[in-house]
Amino acid sequence: MNLYRAHVLVCGGTGCHSSNSDKIKEKMEDRIKEKGLENEVKVVMTGCFGLCESGPNVVVYPEGVFYSHVKLSDVDEIVDEHLLKGRVVKRLLFKEAVEENIIKSVNEVDFYKKQTRVALRNCGIIDPENIEEYIAYDGYQALARALTEMTRDEVIQLVKDSGLRGRGGAGFPTGLKWDFTKKASGDKKYVVCNADEGDPGAFMDRSILEGDPHSVLEAMTIAGYAVGSDQGYIYIRAEYPIAVKRLQIAINQAREYGLLGENILNSGFNFDIELRLGAGAFVCGEETALIESIEGKRGMPRNKPPFPANEGLWGKPTLINNVETYANIPVIFQRGVDWFRSIGTEKSPGTKVFALGGKIENTGLVEIPMGTTLRDIIYGIGGGIPKGKDFKAVQTGGPSGGCIPKEYLDTPVDYESLTKLGSIMGSGGMIVMDEDNCMVDIARFFLDFTVDESCGKCTACRIGTRRMLEILEKITSGKGEPGDIEKLEELANNIKDSALCGLGQTAPNPVVSTLKYFRDEYEAHVYEKRCPSGHCRRLVTFVIREDLCKGCGLCKRNCPNDAITGEVREAHVIDPEKCIKCGTCIEKCPFGAIEKR
Amino acid sequence: MGLKFDWEKNKEKIHELELFIEENKNKKGALMPVLHKAQDIFGYLPLEVQNIISEGLSVPLSEVYGVATFYSKFSLIPKGEYTIGVCLGTACYVKGSQEILDKVQEILNIQVGETTADGKFSLQATRCLGACGLAPVMVINDEVYGRLTPDAVEGILEKYK
Ligand SMILES: Cc1cc2nc3c(=O)[nH]c(=O)nc-3n(C[C@H](O)[C@H](O)[C@H](O)COP(=O)(O)O)c2cc1C
Ligand code: SF4
Ligand code: SF4
Ligand code: SF4
Ligand code: FES
Ligand code: FES
Numbered sequence: 001m002n003l004y005r006a007h008v009l010v011c012g013g014t015g016c017h018s019s020n021s022d023k024i025k026e027k028m029e030d031r032i033k034e035k036g037l038e039n040e041v042k043v044v045m046t047g048c049f050g051l052c053e054s055g056p057n058v059v060v061y062p063e064g065v066f067y068s069h070v071k072l073s074d075v076d077e078i079v080d081e082h083l084l085k086g087r088v089v090k091r092l093l094f095k096e097a098v099e100e101n102i103i104k105s106v107n108e109v110d111f112y113k114k115q116t117r118v119a120l121r122n123c124g125i126i127d128p129e130n131i132e133e134y135i136a137y138d139g140y141q142a143l144a145r146a147l148t149e150m151t152r153d154e155v156i157q158l159v160k161d162s163g164l165r166g167r168g169g170a171g172f173p174t175g176l177k178w179d180f181t182k183k184a185s186g187d188k189k190y191v192v193c194n195a196d197e198g199d200p201g202a203f204m205d206r207s208i209l210e211g212d213p214h215s216v217l218e219a220m221t222i223a224g225y226a227v228g229s230d231q232g233y234i235y236i237r238a239e240y241p242i243a244v245k246r247l248q249i250a251i252n253q254a255r256e257y258g259l260l261g262e263n264i265l266n267s268g269f270n271f272d273i274e275l276r277l278g279a280g281a282f283v284c285g286e287e288t289a290l291i292e293s294i295e296g297k298r299g300m301p302r303n304k305p306p307f308p309a310n311e312g313l314w315g316k317p318t319l320i321n322n323v324e325t326y327a328n329i330p331v332i333f334q335r336g337v338d339w340f341r342s343i344g345t346e347k348s349p350g351t352k353v354f355a356l357g358g359k360i361e362n363t364g365l366v367e368i369p370m371g372t373t374l375r376d377i378i379y380g381i382g383g384g385i386p387k388g389k390d391f392k393a394v395q396t397g398g399p400s401g402g403c404i405p406k407e408y409l410d411t412p413v414d415y416e417s418l419t420k421l422g423s424i425m426g427s428g429g430m431i432v433m434d435e436d437n438c439m440v441d442i443a444r445f446f447l448d449f450t451v452d453e454s455c456g457k458c459t460a461c462r463i464g465t466r467r468m469l470e471i472l473e474k475i476t477s478g479k480g481e482p483g484d485i486e487k488l489e490e491l492a493n494n495i496k497d498s499a500l501c502g503l504g505q506t507a508p509n510p511v512v513s514t515l516k517y518f519r520d521e522y523e524a525h526v527y528e529k530r531c532p533s534g535h536c537r538r539l540v541t542f543v544i545r546e547d548l549c550k551g552c553g554l555c556k557r558n559c560p561n562d563a564i565t566g567e568v569r570e571a572h573v574i575d576p577e578k579c580i581k582c583g584t585c586i587e588k589c590p591f592g593a594i595e596k597r
Numbered sequence: 598m599g600l601k602f603d604w605e606k607n608k609e610k611i612h613e614l615e616l617f618i619e620e621n622k623n624k625k626g627a628l629m630p631v632l633h634k635a636q637d638i639f640g641y642l643p644l645e646v647q648n649i650i651s652e653g654l655s656v657p658l659s660e661v662y663g664v665a666t667f668y669s670k671f672s673l674i675p676k677g678e679y680t681i682g683v684c685l686g687t688a689c690y691v692k693g694s695q696e697i698l699d700k701v702q703e704i705l706n707i708q709v710g711e712t713t714a715d716g717k718f719s720l721q722a723t724r725c726l727g728a729c730g731l732a733p734v735m736v737i738n739d740e741v742y743g744r745l746t747p748d749a750v751e752g753i754l755e756k757y758k
Contacts, residue, residue, distance in 0.1 A: 014727035018734075018741030052730025200724035201687025207727075238633065238670055239723070276626070277633055279668030282724075296628035296656075298667040314625065357688030357729040364730055398687065431687045445690055455667075 004042040006083060007061045011124060013048025013207055014242060015364075016055035021045075023072055024056055031079040041083050044133075047211015049124040051111055053363040054094055059124075064105030068094040111362050114381045116343060118351045119167075119327040120367045123211030128246050131253040134214040140259055142333030146222045147267040155226040156182060159329070161337045163349040168194055168285075168322030169400070169426050171348070171415035177319060180309035181227040184317035189229035191220050192294070192313065192320040195236035195243075196278050198285035199398030200449060202355040202429035205323035207365055209236070209243035212327065213250035217273060219329035221260065224271040227319050232273040235290050238280065247275060282399075282453035286501050287320045289455070300455045301501035322427065324353055344370035348414040354396075356382050358431040359389065368413070375409040378432055389434040392533075393517070397426030399446045399453075400506035402513025403439060422513040424506070438535035439518040440525055444472040446510035454503065461504030464495040468511060478538045480526035489515065534596035537581045541597050546571040548593035555585035555594060602645040610638050611649065618653035627654055628664055632671055641675045677712040677719035679757050681705075684734040686725030694733035698722060700747040701735070704754055717757070 010016075010025040028043050049057045054068035058078070065088055067078065074092055081087045088103060096111070097104050106112060117123075126133040134140070146155050160175030181189065193216060197205040209216065220232045236244060251273055254260040262270045276294050283289045284299035291313050293299040312318025328350060332340045341349045348370040354377065357363050361383030368377055374394060378384065385391050393403040402423035404411070411417050415425045433442065447469040456462045468491050471484050492508035499505045515522060524530045531539040544555070544564075551569040563579040566572030574585070574594075586594045604611075617634045621627045631654060635646050642665050651658040665671045683698040702708060705718055712719040728734050731743025735753075742753055 015730045018726075018728050018731065018743065052728065055730060198724075199687075200685070201689075201729065203725055203727040203729065240727070276629065279629065279633065279670035281668050293629065294626050296626035296664065297660075298664055355688075355725075355729065357732065358691040363688070363732070395687065429687060431691055433691055437691055442691070445687070 002039060002042075004040060006041045008041060008043045008078075008083070009046050009059045009061065009124065010043060011047075011049045011055060011057040012045040012128075012242075013052065013055075013124075013210055014203065015048065015052030016057055017242065019056045020072065021056040024058070024070060024075055027072055027075045028058075028079065031076055032083065035079060035084055037079070037083060044127045045129075046125060047123040047128050048207040048365055050115075050120070050207075050365040050367075051094070051362060052365070053361075057094075059106050063088075064107060065103065066094040066097045066106040066109060067092040111364075111366075111381055111383070114376065115367050116351050116369050117367050118331055118340075118343065119208060119324050119353050120211070120365065121331060122215065123207055123365075126212065128211055128213055129249050131214060131250065131257060131259075134212070138334055139214055139330070140218055142330040143218050143221055143259065144265055145333060146225055147265050147269055152182065152226050152228070155222065158333065158337060159226075162332045162340045163347075164325065164328055164332065164340070165348060165415065166322055167324035167328070167352065167427065169397070169424065171425060174321060174325055177309060177321070178223060178226050180307070181229075181317050181319040184310045186317040188231075188314075188316045189227055190313045190316055190318040191224045191227065191229045191232040192290070192308075192318055193220055193232065193234040193323060193326060194285065194287065194290060194320055195234055195240075195323050196285040196290060197237060197240075197323075197427065198282040199427050199429040200282075201357055201398060201431050202427060204353040204355050204365060204428040206237075206240050206243050208323050208327050208353075209240070210246055213243075213247045214254065215330050216247075216323055216326045217250055217254055217260065219326035220273060221264065221271050222329060222333070223319055223321070223326070225269055227317070229319070230270045230272070232271065233276050233294055233313070234273060235276050235278060235284070235294055238277040244275065244277065251275070281455070282449075283455045283501070283503050286503060289501070290320070291318065298455075300457050301503075303500065324428070345412070345414050347416065352413065352425065352428060354428045354430040356430050356432070358395075359385055359434040359437070360432040361386050370414045371412040373410050373412050374404065377413070377430070378409070382432070385432065385434050389436065391432065392435055392437060393433045393439065395423075395431040395433065395442070395510075396429065397424035397506075397509070398429045399449050400424055400502065400509055401426045401429075402509045403433070403442065403517065404513075405517040422509070422516055424509070436533055436535060438476070438531055438533040439514040439521050440472065440531075441476050441535055443511045443514045444469065444476055447472055447507070450503065450507040454507075458498070458500045458504060460495050460498040461500070461507065464491050464499075465504070465507050467491055468495075468508065472511070475522065475525045476531075476536045476539075478525070478529050478536070480529075482526065484526055485515065485519075485522050530597075540581060541576055542574050542579055542581060542583075542585065543595050543597055544572050544574055545593050545595060548591055550591050550593070552590065554588045554590065558584050558588045560584065602643045604645075607639070614638055614646070614649060615653065618650065622654055628656055628661065632661075632665055632668075636671055641672045643673070675712075675716075678717050679737050680719045680721060681754075682721045682723040682726070682736045684724070684726050684728075684732070684736075685722040686729065686732075688725065688729035689732040689734055692732040694735075694745075696747045697733050697735060697745050697750060700750045701754070704751060718754075 056070050058067040058070050156178050164174040165171040281299045284293045288302040289299040308318040344350045353367045395403045450465045454461045549571040556564040563575050647661045651661045709722045734743045
């Protein structure tokens, strides 16, 4: 094996990939060859680094020099200056990687320093398309230990002792689920990985699959051994082409290495994994709908019980876990239960990955110990709200979750605390909203999503959510009437109580939680026909402040509907009858004289 | 665009599909993978194709139709040459992707789910594309455009016209 003096890691996650990081990697390799460095420097394409906001990202080891916003045209300079002459290209460094002229390595940057990477341990570090790299980072050791040194019950006991809880949203104890599936009677059993990742603003599972696919395969195989199954399925969204490709490569490599297939590691244990693609139905993230879909049917949820552990795929006992849940398994075996329990809280050990997005400085993936406060995540790691705006709320749990206001920023994040606030942990979407976001409109946005995705099996969900959406649309367009808010509450209770599956049962959450914390915004829309954040176009009026207007005429010239009049150097006025509320004038006014009211 | 299915022109494609059906028909739950393959090959799932699948897998046509219409990825009508997807994932929405979508609709004069009369563009609203760092985001076929403003839309669409 060749010993390289330097490694260049180029992020190949979806975010950076979409800004051409694959071409950056190729060009880097070409230039390195041109300079005769190909035996000294190795270029590796990895999964997401987590800091997608500043992509495309490149890190050079051993120093850990972190370059961000790298363009194709920057490649030659990195090779010629840094790799050849050993001079760091300062202008390309990540903004927080330089402090008082000292260059910080990637691990010392605040964004990473405050994280604990367990599920994401290999993401952005190894080449996901090369099984050797996974093995070099202790990959498949857990499987070897389970198969050769442990009984099935010992494996399950270890998972139970770790206290690991399902990362797909509900937080069900993983070891217990494995135990149920093992104890269920059946001649055939299945192990399923839920990679449907339905939350419309999140990409944790995708990044794990793109960056470290073998950790999921290894864990599923361990699970197969524990519960007594020889066949696994990964149900993955068709919208994730890179993840699908890397998973298929990983499965093929694992088969070649005898880590999948018959007689794995000479233990006599057989297990194989097949990919099944989803086809764009959110409800298929619900486990029984997912099972229907793998069976080749419409993805409509089944009644529970029976639970999948007893009657799942083709009526057989089926273990179903989320991607991130599986990604935790191998490392728990490697480093032990005590280590795992030393992270996080008593009731929720370990970490959680969040896709941090919205109005936040550092958009990307963060993994934090359970029990970290929302404030630490948003301000400590996320870098706070851009443009000096005020924080308004943070949304967790996607369409099943809720919005949490400023007062609760010091809440430690775990399953119970978020539920208590009327939101949920969910699968890991965390969207930050600032003063410009209208909470009624956000509730409308989520209801719009649910109405679209309701499978239609039960009336409460199908009709009820539609009724709620209609009312919300009425309110945001300025036609709200007294009684509408109360009607929303009544519908919410109805749907919660009578929907068959989690989709319907949790669909009202975004409305209920915003009503709880931002009722005044609803009331302003309904009773005063006013949108306090200025978001709902039909409810705002554009006004020029006489005291600030210098009469420069810029707004007048740019108004598309000739709604502004006024003489040069005199205060201008907007004719509300003509104004189409396009917002152009606000952007154009150099003196900030125009306001939304 | 004619919606009539041309058996002669599609001969090779039909053959490809039939081969795939043959290979997979004994697999459990083969209908979804076969529908995916057919969608890839033809770009949509006309009744004729559903019939081939129904016969090949011995699944009633009503069931094939039921499954094909349940999932949004499967389309019963042909798509345009370029599929535009504007991300309405939460991260993009809070950063104003609705305005991007409105602008595309205005310029192309079509609604979400529709195709322009010349068969050039189809418009979809997608969920998170995994590029939230670039929000708001739009994709045209495989090309991703990020950090968009409504003003930038016209210039981007121009490139494909
Ligand atoms: C409407 C709905 C959507 C869901 N979507 C997902 C999803 O995208 N990914 C996921 O892992 N679990 C999802 N779940 C939860 C699954 O039903 C199931 O609880 C989970 O896959 C179990 O894995 P875990 O115990 O490892 O979390 C969803 C549940 C509901 C009700
Ligand atoms: S609650 Fe909604 S999504 Fe769930 S089964 Fe009923 S109609 Fe379908
Ligand atoms: S919002 Fe638009 S239409 Fe209204 S005054 Fe300003 S520029 Fe004119
Ligand atoms: S652009 Fe501003 S300062 Fe100039 S005329 Fe308009 S409102 Fe007055
Ligand atoms: S995709 Fe490159 S940092 Fe996330
Ligand atoms: S929400 Fe649009 S890319 Fe994630």
